[in-house]
Amino acid sequence: FKNELKKFKDVPTKTKDGQEKLIEANIGSPTDVEGVIENGGEGIGLFRSEFLYMDNDHFPTEEEQFVAYKNVMESMNNKVVIIRTLDIGGDKKLSYFEFPHEMNPFLGYRAIRFSLDKKEIFRDQIRALLRASVFGQLGIMFPMIATVDEFKDAKAFVETCKKELDQENIAYDKNVQVGMMVEIPAAAVNADQFAKYADFFSIGTNDLVQYSMAADRMSEKVSYLYQPTNPSLLRLIKMTIDGGHAQNRWVGMCGEMAGDVQSIPLLMGLGLDAFSMSASSMLRARQLMSQIDMKDAEKLANKALQLETDEQVLALVDDFLNNLK
Numbered sequence: 090f091k092n093e094l095k096k097f098k099d100v101p102t103k104t105k106d107g108q109e110k111l112i113e114a115n116i117g118s119p120t121d122v123e124g125v126i127e128n129g130g131e132g133i134g135l136f137r138s139e140f141l142y143m144d145n146d147h148f149p150t151e152e153e154q155f156v157a158y159k160n161v162m163e164s165m166n167n168k169v170v171i172i173r174t175l176d177i178g179g180d181k182k183l184s185y186f187e188f189p190h191e192m193n194p195f196l197g198y199r200a201i202r203f204s205l206d207k208k209e210i211f212r213d214q215i216r217a218l219l220r221a222s223v224f225g226q227l228g229i230m231f232p233m234i235a236t237v238d239e240f241k242d243a244k245a246f247v248e249t250c251k252k253e254l255d256q257e258n259i260a261y262d263k264n265v266q267v268g269m270m271v272e273i274p275a276a277a278v279n280a281d282q283f284a285k286y287a288d289f290f291s292i293g294t295n296d297l298v299q300y301s302m303a304a305d306r307m308s309e310k311v312s313y314l315y316q317p318t319n320p321s322l323l324r325l326i327k328m329t330i331d332g333g334h335a336q337n338r339w340v341g342m343c344g345e346m347a348g349d350v351q352s353i354p355l356l357m358g359l360g361l362d363a364f365s366m367s368a369s370s371m372l373r374a375r376q377l378m379s380q381i382d383m384k385d386a387e388k389l390a391n392k393a394l395q396l397e398t399d400e401q402v403l404a405l406v407d408d409f410l411n412n413l414k
């Protein structure tokens with residue numbers, strides 16, 4: 090079985106009818122890159138930079154971050170690398186910084202909200218990213234964007250940092266892409282507005298499901314509500330993809346759903362361009378996509394969008410998968 094999958098290691102991801110898709114990896118540290126290459130990743134769709142901050146006793150300096158980002162960029166050999174700016178708060182805490190006490194940390198002071206409030210910390214990260222951008226194809230991605238103004242503020246701050254680097258004669262890639270996670274329902278619904286400003290979207294279903302269903306992603310008691318393939322989620326995903334495509338932006342997904350065998354045919358049918366997942370899921374996903382015709386996937390997704398329940402969607406997909414063999 091392993092050998093069967095090996096065939097898919099060094100080939101580009103293609104659907105049965107020859108359409109190109111991208112299969113990328115989620116990583117948390119530069120040492121994860123090895124596994125990405127071993128498993129034929131076509132890029133890094135999500136580098137969760139918070140681990141540089143969490144496995145530390147101080148906010149990492151610009152220089153420390155630069156070295157880490159540069160390492161990843163160089164090892165990926167000119168393939169796309171999307172690095173997400175600090176997504177701290179919620180369940181992710183720092184030993185050297187005291188977060189304000191809040192009733193609902195998942196709805197509180199975290200991620201881009203923190204970065205926009207702490208510009209000196211944000212500056213170190215953006216400068217490190219820009220400096221690393223000359224070593225490959227970098228995308229800078231902001232987490233937990235809820236409003237167009239947040240995205241515009243964050244993007245303007247990148248421009249400010251670019252000007253600083255210009256004045257200091259420090260090189261960066263002028264074409265560095267600046268995009269956002271779509272993981273808050275307000276952003277998914279408004280995707281066509283965000284797409285005017287964002288170079289790309291990456292759908293974060295781990296949080297999008299949590300916030301859409303108002304069900305804590307860590308709580309076992311309400312885990313029955315954790316339904317990525319519920320028609321309501323499929324509709325939010327569709328709005329995001331359509332909104333991005335209307336402005337010619339590519340749309341990826343880096344939530345767990347992107348690597349899930351039952352979800353992949355649906356996501357193909359909804360038009361998703363890039364699938365970012367744990368390295369161990371990549372080859373199986375590439376094999377599966379090679380067995381699916383886009384016309385069939387589109388029919389499947391359209392049917393699913395009209396169903397009432399998650400259970401019905403999963404039954405529909407299982408039937409589809411059984412008929413592939």
Ligand code: PEP
Nearest residue numbers: 272293294295296343344
């Ligand atoms: C997500 O929310 O789907 C995501 C990829 O980010 P994280 O799991 O780090 O919150």
Ligand code: MG
Nearest residue numbers: 272293295296
């Ligand atoms: Mg998230």
